[in-house]
Amino acid sequence: MKRVKYLSENLQETKKIAGEFLKKTHPQSKSATVVELIGNLGSGKTAFVKAAAEVLGLKNTVSSPTFVIQKIYKLRNKEFDYLIHLDAYRLENGKELKILGWQNILSSPENLIFIEWPEKVSDILPRGTKRVFFDFVSENTREIKYET
Numbered sequence: 001m002k003r004v005k006y007l008s009e010n011l012q013e014t015k016k017i018a019g020e021f022l023k024k025t026h027p028q029s030k031s032a033t034v035v036e037l038i039g040n041l042g043s044g045k046t047a048f049v050k051a052a053a054e055v056l057g058l059k060n061t062v063s064s065p066t067f068v069i070q071k072i073y074k075l076r077n078k079e080f081d082y083l084i085h086l087d088a089y090r091l092e093n094g095k096e097l098k099i100l101g102w103q104n105i106l107s108s109p110e111n112l113i114f115i116e117w118p119e120k121v122s123d124i125l126p127r128g129t130k131r132v133f134f135d136f137v138s139e140n141t142r143e144i145k146y147e148t
């Protein structure tokens with residue numbers, strides 16, 4: 001496994017990094033692809049999902065799901081059929097996600113799932129997730145790392 005590390009100095013660069021990440025991210029045979037986004041408040045997790053959504057052809061749709069926990073977007077003519085954005089910040093454990101149909105969502109290879117604050121729901125995360133790490137460096141600079 002190779003770990004890559006980027007410094008992003010603006011949203012356009014974050015979009016390029018998200019694009020590189022997506023190039024290396026393909027559907028699995030038996031279950032959804034789960035991407036854990038790990039980093040502090042304001043470190044750029046939501047910005048990364050927005051950027052990935054743009055790369056995947058969605059326009060101005062992704063906003064922070066903090067208050068609704070989960071949002072589902074239909075993708076057109078992509079390797080994945082759905083982008084699912086979850087924010088577990090307000091959850092204490094995975095129970096509420098189970099109520100939202102988590103097992104079902106997880107069982108579909110056509111789902112690409114981005115989850116902010118995965119630490120909160122570690123009890124229901126499957127094995128073999130992908131992890132992206134975010135660090136606030138300065139006002140407009142973020143460090144973004146992931147394993148490939």
Ligand SMILES: Nc1ncnc2c1ncn2[C@@H]1O[C@H](COP(=O)(O)OP(=O)(O)OP(=O)(O)O)[C@@H](O)[C@H]1O
Pocket residue numbers: 008009010011013014039040041042043044045046047048064116134139140141142
């Ligand atoms: N290089 C950059 N890459 C990404 N975001 C940046 C960058 N520079 C500045 N920002 C800004 O940093 C903020 C990141 O906020 P964002 O909501 O993505 O954080 P978050 O990690 O999702 O936080 P939370 O845990 O509160 O959900 C945005 O306002 C974004 O515009």
Ligand SMILES: [Mg+2]
Pocket residue numbers: 045046047064087116
């Ligand atoms: Mg966020």
